[in-house]
Structure formats: structure tokens, C-alpha cells
Amino acid sequence: MKALERHRRMTETWASDPGFKGWFSTVSHTDLGRMFLVTAFFFFLVGGILAMLIRAQLATPHSAFAGPEIYNQLFTMHGTIMMFLFAIPTFEGLAVYLLPKMLGTRDLAFPRLTAYGYWCYVFGGSMLLFSMLFGIAPDGGWFMYPPLTGPLYSPGINTDFWLIGITFVEISAIAAAAEITVSILKYRAPGMSLDKMPIFAWYALVTALMILTGFPPLILGSVLLEVERAFGLPFFQAELGGDSLLWQHLFWLFGHPEVYIIFLPAAGVISTVLPVMCRTTLLGYGWIVAAAVALAFLSFGLWVHHMFTTGIPHMGLAFFSAASTLVAVPTGVQIFAWIGTMWKGRPDLRLPMLHILGFFITFVIGGLTGVMVAVVPFDWQAHDTAFVTAHLHYVLFGGFVFPILAGLYYWLPHFTGRLRFFRLGELAFVLIFVGFHVTFLAMHWVGLLGQRRRISTYQPEDGWTVINLISSIGGFVVALGIGIVIIEVILHAVAARRSARNPWGAGSLEWAMLTPAPAYNFASLPHVTSRNPLADNPDLAVELAQGKGYLAAPSRWRETLTVEVASGKPDYHVIYPGNTRLPIVMSAVTGIFFLSLLVKFYWTVPVAVIGVAVLAWRWVWELGRKDDLPAQSIGHDVELPNTVAVDHAPGWWGSLFLLTANATFFGSLIFGFAFLWTVAPGWPPPVWFEPSAIELGLGILGGLVAVVAMRLALRANDRARSPLPMLGVAFAGTLAVAAACGLLMLRTPAPAEHAYGATLLVMGGYGLFHAALVSLMVVFLIARVSRGFTSPVRRAEFPIVVLWTDYLALVGAFTLLAAHLTGYLA
């Protein structure tokens, strides 16, 4: 078959629906990656406009431009949009677009989930935009500290928009992170062992794992605060056994890792682009991987450095101060590896390289002021001044915006298939770089002179006037620069010359394809033997197009393969689902759930929940098949079993990482319970929970029965006996767990009167929810068995339910023990 014929037939199978309607049904990572990036950039502009409004207000003393109410909304929305709606989604978009191409495969692990995540992001973001247009935007600062944001001091709907909107957006982050993790671990070209992965994939893997463990504490915090606001359960009210410091712990348990979640992908871009700009290979690949891992973990041990001024005992402060100074080491290792790379190569000052240099200078300064505020006595002086705002912009703008601009210019030819023609980018870079430093150097200075952050106005006598004016002018220069970037990108897309296939002379696989990328990425999948496959074999693209790789035969299915995690040896054959509107519909229904909570229209909540359950059922039902698929040939004399016929199907891996996130959520809840118990004033509670050996036994035993029965069901299926009886037993077990958790909720003493009862109620609710979920899964499996979707060969769905059942039994037991044992202790 000719390359062109193969291209035509593959495109038929893989193409999204034509035209504008195709946006709503596409599940292609190329489309969705672009959509993510465009939307995130849109939010960057919105956040940027807000920044300009802030700077306009602060430019002069006694400014009458915006009053304090509006100003509060401005900086809150600026911070929130930049962090949640620009930075994280930009990473997601970049990873979604690039990873399969860099890893030499055809799509991500769960294409429909990509789409679902994208639409959740769009709908959640729209909620926040809507609130801004109507002047009811959140106004408690981007970290939303109670008691300010509690029901007493912020009674309006503003705060609810934040808590609910951001949680909705967070779903998309968790979805993307689970997907990215599984994709990197399993969806790679044959032969690509861990040490041959492109460095960006390592960064993305570490970042995704951090999202899975970093975001749940915030989601928990948001849920608790919203429950406090809506139903009066006092988690953060000191008089009633709560503690507003609990919020700070939960928030920063998320918030500090968040900074690295933003920085690491940017570092991944640098590690990818820099060697190409220097015409060499990356120095110290292994060291960089180790540094990224170290940074990820260390960043989880720093959260209290945002709380140095809250009266925590010295030893506690010293722990976090010490850990905070430590992160400088892996960051330094990366910086030195990059400098070494430049040393080794011949740097070429092309546009991406300029932004990389901008990154270096800015980020290093930000890191140094970071070490300054990690020193407790200094922080006591600088806390909540413009010095801190200046520091955080050096890190965020320097550590994220510059690298992303470098990446934008680097991959632009990949997105469009064109080469830059107008040389506006250099001018834009100079404006952005100079403007940025003028703005924020000035802010360091005025901060040291005592200007607090988040103030809407100041007096001429304060002596800050000139500095603020300079800072504002700098801000507008940055805006001008960004404006020129936009103009250039638009010009580029419509009027530039076609580019050759690999314009930068890069060695990674994303350039071994047509640009703009075809829907199927690679007509046949490469066999990877080194870290820079394209550098080793410049003809690779042509060979793949001619079908010399794996899976070259066009088929009516969208096919790819997975590999063993460590060795990169092909292990399963994968068939993807096709275009569908299911994701957008499901995220719309999810949106109804959140919207109902927001406007306190509670009777639509159960409707939405049932809606999501029904759609989720359909979602999974569409997969799988009723006949045993024989092992599939992927070419080069290799045959692989299909994923319906294996123990650890992609769905199992996805569940594993979702459960990791879930367990972090639960762990944070337990932490909250222990924290309130030991630290909060207002304990012990007036009434304790009345323990009951029967309920406790029922729940724990129910969980155990479900666990054992699921395993027996799996075994029965393997041995060609009917698994139905054991599935029935497992179902009964989950019902027992549900009953025990339900009773716990019913009998919780006065949840609105003390945080003890409130926490037990939430824990019971968590257990009940999972019991319901797992029983639904068991029912699903029963339906699948009855309809002939399973056989001793097609067994992949059993291990997935086993996994969830195990989790249920564990958290059920934990919850019940926490409630009943505390009852006994008292």
C-alpha cells in the first residue's frame, strides 16, 4: 500500500466529525489539546486584563477607579484565573497535545475522558466568568481564608462561585492527571523503556502524580467550607470545635505543591527546547529525572511556610523552614544541568532561546527571594506585603510564562505547519522582559517600604507614589508585549510560509510526522532504540508513513498498543472508542449538579446525580465485546492479546490512579479530624457518638464479605463457572457497608453544633457514597455477565471491580472505626 493510500484510509478511521459540530464530539487528543491551549490562553488574557485594572488602580494614591469591593474581586479573580484557569489547563493542554506524539503512539489512554475533562473546565470556568460579569465574583483572595470567607463574614454568593466553580474545574485536572499518568506508563512506542522516554514525559508524569495527590486536599477543603456555608456544619468556626487554621493547612497542602505543579511542566519544556536550541543533547538526564522526583516530594513538605505567622510552635516552624531551604537543591541541580547543556552545545539565539534566557534570569531571582522568605524572621517582616507578591510573580511569570512562550514559539510550526515570517516576536520579548522586571522590581521595593498586598488604595504621605506609578507603567509594557505575541500568532496562522517537516532539527518523535499533525499521528508506530530517535534516523518519518513500523495495516477500528511499564515491550492491543457527544453531555449534567448546589436548588441535585450515573453506565457499557477476540497481529511477527482479555486493562490502571487521588482525599479528611481533635479549641464535644458493636461489625464484615466474594466471582469466571452467585453476595456486602455508614450519619450527634459531629457526618457520607458507587459497579458487572460480555477470556472488568471493592472495604472500616472507637474512648 502506498503512503498516500494509507494516509487516506487511516484518516477515514481517525478523523473527527467535520466542521464546527466536530468540536463537540471530538475525542482526539490533537483537537482537545489545541482546544485546551486556546481556552487557557483566553483565560490568560482575561487574567491579564484584570492585572491591568489592578495596576491602574494602584498607579496613583486615592485612586477612584475601583472601590474596595470591586478591587477585592479584581485581585481574587486575577489570582484564581491565573492559577486554576490558565496555568494548570495550559499544562494539561500541552501534555494532551504532545504526549502521544512524543511517546510515539496514537492517542491518550482514555480519549473520552480527555473530552470530559475539557468540558468540565470550560463549564466551570464559565461559571466564574459569569460571576465576574455580574459583579458577584469571589472576593476573599485566591486562597479564600475563613473566617473571612465563612458564612458569617461573606454571606453572599460570591464565595460559593469560587468553591463550587473551582471544584468543578478540579475534576478536569484530576481526570487529565489520571489519564496522563496511565498514558505515560503504558501508551508508548515499542522499545521505549523508561530511560528512553523523552524528558518532557518524565516531567509530565511527575506533575500528574502531584496533581493526583495535591488537589484532593483542596477539593476536601472546598467541600467542607461549602458545606459549612450551605448547611452550617462548623468545620472552621473556633467557637464550635472547628478551626480556621484547618483551612490553611488543607489549602497549602495543595497550594505549595501547586507552585511546583506549575513549574515542573515549564521545566519540562525547557529541558526539551534548550538542547535543540543549543544543537546538542540534554546533559544529566538521570540527574534531572531524580531532581524532578525529589522536587515533587519535597514540595509536599513545605506547606506550613505559608503559615509562619500563625503562631505555630518554634520546632514546627523550624521543620518547614529547613525543608523549604532544601528545595533549592534539586532546583539548582536542574539549573546546572541546563547551564551545562548550553556549555556543551552551541547556543543559537533564536526566539525560543530568548524566552529561555528570560526564564533563567527571572526564575533565579525569584528563587533567591524565595530563600529569603523561607527564613522565618524575614518572613515575619515581609509577610503580606507587596514583596511577597513580587516574589511570587518572579517565580510564576519567570517559571511559567517565559518557558511557555518559549514552547509556544517552538511548537507553533507543529501546530500550523508553518514557519514564522514576521519578526515581531523579538520585539515582544524585549517588551515583556523589560516590562516585567520594571513592574516587579518596583514591587519588591515598595513592599520593603511597607506596602501591604491587597490594599485598594494608599496615601501620598506613604511615599509609595512614584514607585507604584513606575510599576504600573511596567505592567502596561508587558501587556503591549503580549498583545504583539497575539498579533504574531494570528498572522502566523493565516499568512506564513509552509515549513519543512522538522524545522528545528529536533530529535524527538513529535516531529516525525506531517504538520499539522494527521488525526492518527503515526501511520505506523516506530520501534524506539534511543532517546532521540529522529536524530538517529532522519528518514524515520518517511519510513513510518510507508508503514514500516507496527500496526501499519489500516483497520476500521482506531487501534494502538500498550507496553510494559519498565521495559517498553509491547503487551496489549487496544481498540479506542470513536467520536461521541457523551463527554460533553456528561459534563453538562455534572454542571447541573454543581449549579444546583450553587443556587441552592436542591431538588435538581439528585436528578443530576442519577443523570451522571446513567451516562457513566452508558460510557462503560459501550466498551467491550460479546465474542472472544483472538490475539491481534501488530506486524513484525508480534501478536498481542486485546485489552478485554487481560488482568490489568487500561481501566484498571486508571482506577488505580483515581483511587490514589481518592485515598489522598480520604487521608486529608482523617488528618482534618485528628487536627481538630488535637489542636482546635472547643474540644471535647458536648456529646459523643453512641457506639454500637452491631453496626460496627455489620459494616466491617460487609466489606470483608464483599472483598472475598468479588475474588471468588473473578475465580469462578476464570474457571468458566457462573460468577453471578458470588456477585450477588458481593452486592449484599456493599449494602451492609452502606447501611452501617447510613446509620452512622443518622445517629451523628448534632452535626451543626460541633465540628466533631460535622466531621463524622462527612465521613459517613463519604463511606455511603462509595458503598453506593461500588454496589452500582457490582450491578453493572452482573448486567454484563448476563448479557454475555464476559467470558473466561474477556475478564478485564472483574479486576477493576475487585480494586474498588477493596478500597470500599478499607475506607468503610476506617470510617466506622473512627466513629465508633471515639465513642468508646469517650
Add this chain to the structure above:
Amino acid sequence: MTDILRILISPLVWLASFSAVYGLHGLICGHGIEGDVLGFPLQRVLMVAAYAAAILLQVMLVAGLSAQRFSSPSAFVRFVSRVTAWVGLVATVWSLLPVVTTTYCL
């Protein structure tokens, strides 16, 4: 997956022990635990014991990941997991150093 675990385990154990020691510190100060052991204040003894246990764990991990028996067949993973093992050890010693240098509940 075992290889990924080899890379992650030491920092993970650091994170767990760091949090545990911080939690222990919270417990000691929150519940006003007092007393003395052989003339040393109980609070300090508990903290130092936890610190020592955390270090011991990390030393074992360094030793384990350096040993032929537990290390990865892949040279790359061997290298990275040994580096992260040392990261875990150094981080434990350094970040929990305040256990022996500062006051505990002030």
C-alpha cells in the same frame, strides 16, 4: 511499576516520616504530654526516638537500593533510585534536625 516504586519509595517514606514527626509534635504540644525518662524530658525523648527511627528507615532504604538484590535490572533506574534514596536520607536528617536543636512547644 516496581521500577517506578523503586524511584519513589525513599522520598515517599521521607514525606510520611516528616508528616508523622510533625504530627507527633502536634500531639505532644496539643495534649500537653509531659514527664521524664532517665532525667530527660519525655517530649524530647519521644521526638528524638522518632527522628532516629526515621533516619534508620532511610539508611535501610539506601542500603537496600544499593544492594544487588533489591535494585533494578535497568542501569538507569538503578541510578535514579539510588539518587532519590540519598535524597530521602539527606532530607530526613536535615528537615527534622530541629528535633535536636530547638525548643519544642514554644
